[in-house]
Amino acid sequence: xxxxxxxxxxxxxxxxxxxxxxxxxxxxxxxxxxxxxxxxxxxxxxxxxxxxxxxxxxxxxxxxxxxxxxxxxxxxxxxxxxxxxxxxxxxxxxxxxxxxxxxxxxxxxxxxxxxxxxxxxxxxxxxxxxxxxxxxxxxxxxxxxxxxxxxxxxxxxxxxxxxxxxxxxxxxxxxxxxxxxxxxxxxxxxxxxxxxxxxxxxxxxxxxxxxxxxxxxxxxxxxxxxxxxxxxxxxxxxxxxxxxxxxxxxxxxxxxx
Amino acid sequence: xxxxxxxxxxxxxxxxxxxxxxxxxxxxxxxxxxxxxxxxxxxxxxxxxxxxxxxxxxxxxxxxxxxxxxxxxxxxxxxxxxxxxxxxxxxxxxxxxxxxxxxxxxxxxxxxxxxxxxxxxxxxxxxxxxxxxxxxxxxxxxxxxxxxxxxxxxxxxxxxxxxxxxxxxxxxxxxxxxxxxxxxxxxxxxxxxxxxxxxxxxxxxxxxxxxxxxxxxxxxxxxxxxxxxxxxxxxxxxxxxxxxxxxxxxxxxxxxxxxxxxxxxxxxxxxxxxxxxxxxxxxxxxxxxxxxx
Numbered sequence: 001x002x003x004x005x006x007x008x009x010x011x012x013x014x015x016x017x018x019x020x021x022x023x024x025x026x027x028x029x030x031x032x033x034x035x036x037x038x039x040x041x042x043x044x045x046x047x048x049x050x051x052x053x054x055x056x057x058x059x060x061x062x063x064x065x066x067x068x069x070x071x072x073x074x075x076x077x078x079x080x081x082x083x084x085x086x087x088x089x090x091x092x093x094x095x096x097x098x099x100x101x102x103x104x105x106x107x108x109x110x111x112x113x114x115x116x117x118x119x120x121x122x123x124x125x126x127x128x129x130x131x132x133x134x135x136x137x138x139x140x141x142x143x144x145x146x147x148x149x150x151x152x153x154x155x156x157x158x159x160x161x162x163x164x165x166x167x168x169x170x171x172x173x174x175x176x177x178x179x180x181x182x183x184x185x186x187x188x189x190x191x192x193x194x195x196x197x198x199x200x201x202x203x204x205x206x207x208x209x210x211x212x213x214x215x216x217x218x219x220x221x222x223x224x225x226x227x228x229x230x231x232x233x234x235x236x237x238x239x240x241x242x243x244x245x246x247x248x249x250x251x252x253x254x255x256x257x
Numbered sequence: 258x259x260x261x262x263x264x265x266x267x268x269x270x271x272x273x274x275x276x277x278x279x280x281x282x283x284x285x286x287x288x289x290x291x292x293x294x295x296x297x298x299x300x301x302x303x304x305x306x307x308x309x310x311x312x313x314x315x316x317x318x319x320x321x322x323x324x325x326x327x328x329x330x331x332x333x334x335x336x337x338x339x340x341x342x343x344x345x346x347x348x349x350x351x352x353x354x355x356x357x358x359x360x361x362x363x364x365x366x367x368x369x370x371x372x373x374x375x376x377x378x379x380x381x382x383x384x385x386x387x388x389x390x391x392x393x394x395x396x397x398x399x400x401x402x403x404x405x406x407x408x409x410x411x412x413x414x415x416x417x418x419x420x421x422x423x424x425x426x427x428x429x430x431x432x433x434x435x436x437x438x439x440x441x442x443x444x445x446x447x448x449x450x451x452x453x454x455x456x457x458x459x460x461x462x463x464x465x466x467x468x469x470x471x472x473x474x475x476x477x478x479x480x481x482x483x484x485x486x487x488x489x490x491x492x493x494x495x496x497x498x499x500x501x502x503x504x505x506x507x508x509x510x511x512x513x514x515x516x517x518x519x520x521x522x523x524x525x526x527x528x529x530x531x532x533x534x535x536x537x538x539x540x541x542x543x544x545x546x547x548x549x550x
Contacts, residue, residue, distance in 0.1 A: 093426070
C-alpha cells in the first residue's frame, strides 16, 4: 500500500507569493489499484505525483510504501521500483540514441551499469516483439535515432521502456496529452494492457475525462490540494463523464472561473 | 614536410585532449574549463617523473589517474556543492596553476636529454633507422588509435550508455534509478584523465614544461570538437571519435597555415581565439538556416 500521511507542501516559501498547496493531506492507494486523477490546473495533480516520486520536497509529512517510510529516500532510489511516463514525450527517451540503444538502457534498470556491453543482441527479438504490439512499425526501426520519431512513437517507446523491467508502481503524468487522438488511443489501450498483465499499482493524471472513466479501478478528482471526489468499485463503474463534468463545473463556478 | 609532420604530431596529441573535451562539451553539455589546468598538469607530471628516472611509458597511466582525480574534484564542486559548471571549471583551473608550479617546482622545466616515450631504447630498437624521422608521429599515431578504440569500446558499455544518456536527457537517468550526479562526476573524471594524458604526451614531444602552456587549451579542444562534429555530421560510417580526431588535425593544419603565411608564433593565441570565433559563428549560421527551412 502507498500512503501519503499529513503532507504539507508550500510553494515560494517566505515570499509574498507564498502558496499553500497541500495542508495535512492524506491519501492511500491499495496495491494493484489503477487510479485516474482528474482536476483543474493547479489543483495539485502533478505535485502529488512529484511528491510520491521524490522529485519535489515536502515541508511536512511522510510517504510510506508497504509500511516503510521512504520520505528520506532520494528520487533516483525511489525510481528503482517506479516506472514513470511524462507528458513531454522527449523526457522518457534519449533522442540521440537509437531505439535499440534506448531499449537496452531501460532493459538494464535495476542492475549495475558496469563495463559489460549494453546492447545484447540476444534480446533483440524480444524488443521487436514488444514493439510490434504497438502496430506503429517500430520493430523495423531499431537502428533509427529516437529523436527522428514522432511524438506518439516516442511516447510509445517511453511507455515500453518504463514498464520493461519489474516495477511496482507506474506513474503516468498526462502521458497522452501531447498526442493526436488516434495515437493517444493506442497508447491508452497499451497502458491498460500492461497494467493488467503486470498487475501494477498505477496513478494516472489525465485531462481526458473519458479515459478517466473508461480505464482504471478508481477515480479521484482533486481541487485546491484536496480530494473532492473518490469513486472506486461499483460506484466507479457506474460513473459517466457527465457526472464528473457536473462536479467539475460546480467547483469551477465556486472558484469564479 | 616538417610542417606536415609537426601538424600530424601535435594534431594527434591534441586530439586526445579534444576527445576529453568531446565527453564534457558534447556528451555532458558541460563547458569544462578545468582543461586549461589539467593539460599542463599532465606535462608537469611527465617532466618531473622522467627527470627522476621513471619509465616514460609509466607517466601515461599516472597522468591519466591524476587527471581523473582532478575531474572528480570539478564534478564534486559542481554536483555536490552546486556551483555552476563554468565557475567550477574556473575555480579548478585557477587552483591547478599553483598545483602545477608545485609539481614541477619551477615555471620552466626542460627535459632535452632524457629518454621519453618517443625516444628510448625500445622505440629505437623496433623502428628501423630509415624511419627514424617518423618515429614520433608513429608512436603518437599508435597511442591515439589505442585511446580512440578504448573510448569507443567504453561508450558501448552499460556505463558508457549511461554517460551518453545523462547528457541527452538526465530525467531518464533518474527514472532508471541511477544517480545522475555520480554519472556526471564519472564523465568529468574520464574527460580530464584524457586531457592530462594528452598534456603528458605533449610535454614529451616538446621536451619541456611551461606553466603557462595550458592557456587556451579548452578553446583548441572546443574548436576541434566543433569542426569535427559539424563537418562530418552527415557521414554516418565515421565514428564521432574519428571526426573529433580529424577535427583536431584540421584545426592544427589551419593554425600552421596561418603561421606559414606570415603570422608569428607569438600571435598564436590570437589566431586560436579568432579561429574559434569564426567556427562558432559559422556553426550558428548553419543552425539558423536549418531553423528557417
